[in-house]
Amino acid sequence: MSFVYLNGDFLPVGEAQVSVNDRGFLFGDGVYEVTPAYGGRLFRWEQHLARLTAGLAAIGIDFDATVLKRVKEKLLARNGLDGASGAYVYVQVTRGAAPRTHWFPDPPVAPTVYAFANRFARPSMEEWARGISAVTVPDQRWARADIKAIALLANVLAAQTAVGAGAGNAVFVRDGIALEGSHNNLFAVFGGVLATAPKSNYILHGITRDFLIELAAGLDIPVEERAIPLPELYRADEVFFSGTTTEVRPVVEIDGRKVGDGVVGPVARRLYEGFLGVVEGERPAG
Ligand SMILES: Cc1ncc(COP(=O)(O)O)c(C=O)c1O
Numbered sequence: 001m002s003f004v005y006l007n008g009d010f011l012p013v014g015e016a017q018v019s020v021n022d023r024g025f026l027f028g029d030g031v032y033e034v035t036p037a038y039g040g041r042l043f044r045w046e047q048h049l050a051r052l053t054a055g056l057a058a059i060g061i062d063f064d065a066t067v068l069k070r071v072k073e074k075l076l077a078r079n080g081l082d083g084a085s086g087a088y089v090y091v092q093v094t095r096g097a098a099p100r101t102h103w104f105p106d107p108p109v110a111p112t113v114y115a116f117a118n119r120f121a122r123p124s125m126e127e128w129a130r131g132i133s134a135v136t137v138p139d140q141r142w143a144r145a146d147i148k149a150i151a152l153l154a155n156v157l158a159a160q161t162a163v164g165a166g167a168g169n170a171v172f173v174r175d176g177i178a179l180e181g182s183h184n185n186l187f188a189v190f191g192g193v194l195a196t197a198p199k200s201n202y203i204l205h206g207i208t209r210d211f212l213i214e215l216a217a218g219l220d221i222p223v224e225e226r227a228i229p230l231p232e233l234y235r236a237d238e239v240f241f242s243g244t245t246t247e248v249r250p251v252v253e254i255d256g257r258k259v260g261d262g263v264v265g266p267v268a269r270r271l272y273e274g275f276l277g278v279v280e281g282e283r284p285a286g
Helices: 023-027 045-059 065-078 125-130 153-164 207-218 230-234 266-280
Strands: 003-006 009-012 030-038 087-094 112-119 132-138 169-174 177-181 185-190 193-196 223-225 238-243 247-254
Touching: 003 065, 009 065, 023 087, 030 045, 030 065, 030 266, 045 065, 045 087, 045 207, 065 087, 065 112, 125 247, 132 153, 153 169, 169 247, 177 230, 185 207, 185 230, 193 207, 207 223, 207 238, 207 247, 207 266, 238 266, 247 266
Parallel strands: 132 169, 132 247, 193 223
Antiparallel strands: 003 009, 003 112, 030 087, 087 112, 169 177, 177 185, 185 193, 185 238, 238 247
């Protein structure tokens, strides 16, 4: 049975209840965060906390997210995920439950804080090395994709478009520029140089993205944070997605066209090996 956290209590998932007046339910009025844990230890928690804190401030929810570290560690332990090699804790904070008005409740109400923990499945090395296909979709999201808002309808529709096309993921394209995946950041390789969209209001500032840029520096792989026009993406030698549960996922076909030679390339492979070297090192000895 899985235990979740809701507003101060740890409960069996079937007993957790949220009001129908919750503004997360009515408006998608809230933010969320997904933090990976390897060997029961939260990975890059400070960065995830900083992004959540910035998101809460951006939408005007008064909540001190630092308290969530203990909550997350407890959830991992209560759900037997302390030893899991790939686990994550999801947390969402909404503006709380109040009679429906578009404006904020006045006086403010207590935010609703919900969290759960789960495992995520890493593909086998054989499956990883086969890569996935992707399709491009117009980016119909609002202009604050940097806020990790729980309102994810455009992302849901993009992911479902990929499913409908038999593809592994969708790439958002805005004004001819390939920005990121439906739930991950996007990297492309041109002549050994790694490129990814610069941080702006049009992408989520992925923690895994930052981690891969650091790893690339250590591996002497040059990185350019710059716009990638779609025609250029089609000509990339390699393409891959990054994200908390995505980790590093190579793409071998986009919109029915082969990426490079249509096989997973050396840069994705070196970065994934570097990535696994670090996160697997997070496991407690023995
Ligand atoms: C739209 C989008 N971009 C990028 C990411 C990757 O971010 P992170 O590496 O912090 O998981 C996510 C993760 O959920 C996402 O939803």
